[in-house]
Amino acid sequence: xxxxxxxxxxxxxxxxxxxxxxxxxxxxxxxxxxxxxxxxxxxxxxxxxxxxxxxxxxxxxxxxxxxxxxxxxxxxxxxxxxxxxxxxxxxxxxxxxxxxxxxxxxxxxxxxxxxxxxxxxxxxxxxxxxxxxxxxxxxxxxxxxxxxxxxxxxxxxxx
Numbered sequence: 397x398x399x400x401x402x403x404x405x406x407x408x409x410x411x412x413x414x415x416x417x418x419x420x421x422x423x424x425x426x427x428x429x430x431x432x433x434x435x436x437x438x439x440x441x442x443x444x445x446x447x448x449x450x451x452x453x454x455x456x457x458x459x460x461x462x463x464x465x466x467x468x469x470x471x472x473x474x475x476x477x478x479x480x481x482x483x484x485x486x487x488x489x490x491x492x493x494x495x496x497x498x499x500x501x502x503x504x505x506x507x508x509x510x511x512x513x514x515x516x517x518x519x520x521x522x523x524x525x526x527x528x529x530x531x532x533x534x535x536x537x538x539x540x541x542x543x544x545x546x547x548x549x550x551x552x553x554x555x
Contacts, residue, residue: 398522398546401531403554409531410502412554416529417445417500424491425500425529426484428453440474442484445500453480471507485517492524499524503531504540518544 401416403409410427417423423445431439440454452462454474466479484501491499499521507513521528522544532540537551 397527398549399527399529400537400540400546400549400551401529401554402534402537402551404534408554409533412552413500413502413529413531414445416552420498422494422496423498423500424487424494424496425498425502426487427500427502442480442502444487451480451483452477453484469512471512476507476513481514481517484514485520488517488521488524491526496526498527498529501528501530503533504544505533505536509536509539509543522546 399416401409401413403412410429414427417425417427425445426442427445429441429443429450430437431441438456438459439452441450442453443450454476455462456473457470457475458473461475465477468475468477470476488499490496501514501518501521504514504518508515508518518530534553540546541549
């Protein structure tokens, strides 16, 4: 079953996903944590829900590159690290290897709808039979269901 955690921008989708992950035993996956500086988001870190290990996924393109950043691409105001997406795929591989039943993905957005970002991870996760909890903006739900061929799903709206 796929559970789509749906809401508007900055409405609490990640918080809801985190709460749901805390209620699950033997859950795997990640949330995307925003890092703010002077009132604006400067960085997105992926956080492993099992052990709180983090990996930098994106930084404002106007900020200096971090040492060891590696290859990246720019989308909007952010520079995304390919190594961050690989890190997330490794979490899915570990979940599959461990026989995981539940996986959390934060989030499915425009990047994924255009075949980038976590797109490959989502396609692979859908084939596993695991229960998936995926955060998504409400305006992207219909496109995501079509793009990824999501059949059986439930929408959990953030209030």
